Amino acid sequence: xxxxDVTLSDIRAARERIAGxxxxxxxxxxxxxxxxxxxxxxxxxxxxxxxxxFKLRGASNAIASLNAxxxxxxxxxxxxxxxxxxxxxxxxxxGMRATICMSRLVPQNKLDEIRRLGAEIxxxxxxxxxxxxxxDRLVAExxxxxxxxxxxxxxxxxxxxxxxxxxxxxxxxxxxxxPLSGGGLAAGVAAAVKGVSPGTKVIGVxxxxxxxxxxSLDAGHPVLVEELPTLADSLGGGIGLDNRxxxxxxxxxxxxxxxxxxxxxxxxxxxxxxxxxxxxxxAGAVAIAAVLAGKVGASGPTVxxxxxxxxxxxxxxxxxxxxxxKESAA
Ligand SMILES: *Cc1c(COP(=O)(O)O)cnc(C)c1O
Numbered sequence: 093x094x095x096x097d098v099t100l101s102d103i104r105a106a107r108e109r110i111a112g113x114x115x116x117x118x119x120x121x122x123x124x125x126x127x128x129x130x131x132x133x134x135x136x137x138x139x140x141x142x143x144x145x146f147k148l149r150g151a152s153n154a155i156a157s158l159n160a161x162x163x164x165x166x167x168x169x170x171x172x173x174x175x176x177x178x179x180x181x182x183x184x185x186x187g188m189r190a191t192i193c194m195s196r197l198v199p200q201n202k203l204d205e206i207r208r209l210g211a212e213i214x215x216x217x218x219x220x221x222x223x224x225x226x227x228d229r230l231v232a233e234x235x236x237x238x239x240x241x242x243x244x245x246x247x248x249x250x251x252x253x254x255x256x257x258x259x260x261x262x263x264x265x266x267x268x269x270x271p272l273s274g275g276g277l278a279a280g281v282a283a284a285v286k287g288v289s290p291g292t293k294v295i296g297v298x299x300x301x302x303x304x305x306x307x308s309l310d311a312g313h314p315v316l317v318e319e320l321p322t323l324a325d326s327l328g329g330g331i332g333l334d335n336r337x338x339x340x341x342x343x344x345x346x347x348x349x350x351x352x353x354x355x356x357x358x359x360x361x362x363x364x365x366x367x368x369x370x371x372x373x374x375a376g377a378v379a380i381a382a383v384l385a386g387k388v389g390a391s392g393p394t395v396x397x398x399x400x401x402x403x404x405x406x407x408x409x410x411x412x413x414x415x416x417x418k419e420s421a422a
Pocket of ligand 1: 146147174175241242271272273275276277278326327375376399
């Protein structure tokens with residue numbers, strides 16, 4: 093642990109701060125996936141969170157932590173969609189202005205939703221890094237407050253509240269599978285879960301196409317990876333070469349990282365729909381996909397986080413019919 097790490101007490105404080113602003117989502121058993129794994133499998137239904145993803149936890153905590161002067165200036169972020177959506181919602185609740193910068197790769201459905209939530213949108217460049225440069229400019233020139241999607245202590249602590257719920261709902265969890273991109277969710281959940289239940293393992297799951305945290309962990313320091321289109325679009329983007337918190341927390345707290353190809357992610361979305369009767373986006377399906385692909389060992393009760401549901405429904409229909417992943421993987 094380094095001095096900058098987000099601790100269990102930070103996460104407990106976050107929970108107090110966001111109580112009443114986010115849902116406590118259910119965790120339910122999956123008899124079907126338990127059969128696949130050979131151990132009890134539970135699904136944490138966080139895709140049912142307000143705004144359709146766990147990102148509302150971190151956004152609500154970060155906004156509630158601002159002082160009055162900061163609230164008056166308004167917030168800004170770069171986002172592949174769900175963070176922007178969460179910030180827009182949380183800022184509106186607080187009566188604040190939110191500006192969201194995003195790249196041209198962001199799907200139209202996510203953009204429309206953020207606009208509907210009342211945020212200002214700026215579309216810049218072809219990558220998360222280009223969008224981030226616009227954020228930096230607005231911070232420097234207009235004095236807006238930046239709330240990044242993952243590498244911020246209040247964001248990580250907010251996401252960690254999901255981990256507290258998991259251990260309350262499945263006290264004997266042996267393993268938690270967490271969708272992994274920038275690592276705010278994985279760092280927060282691992283800090284919470286291991287803080288309360290040190291013997292529980294936490295494993296991150298990413299898509300093979302552009303897995304920045306995995307490449308960085310292998311290299312021993314943050315590295316750049318090429319951004320590629322993937323069904324798990326919410327897992328796209330780098331971790332930042334100047335990463336402050338999530339790289340070291342993931343290095344110290346995660347027991348492993350699993351990578352999945354596009355066919356495997358499509359199978360996860362399809363399984364969620366047909367067997368579990370849940371609509372999830374690609375990023376939200378990776379924990380299910382890891383079990384279906386046989387990439388997880390049975391060590392005891394296993395909790396899979398379904399992290400989001402904000403998928404374009406035309407794409408969802410194609411995936412369920414077995415078409416779309418072939419296009420996106422081409
Ligand atoms: C942001 C996001 C993730 C990844 O979270 P990180 O904190 O960036 O690792 C996973 N699933 C969904 C649905 C997301 O929106």
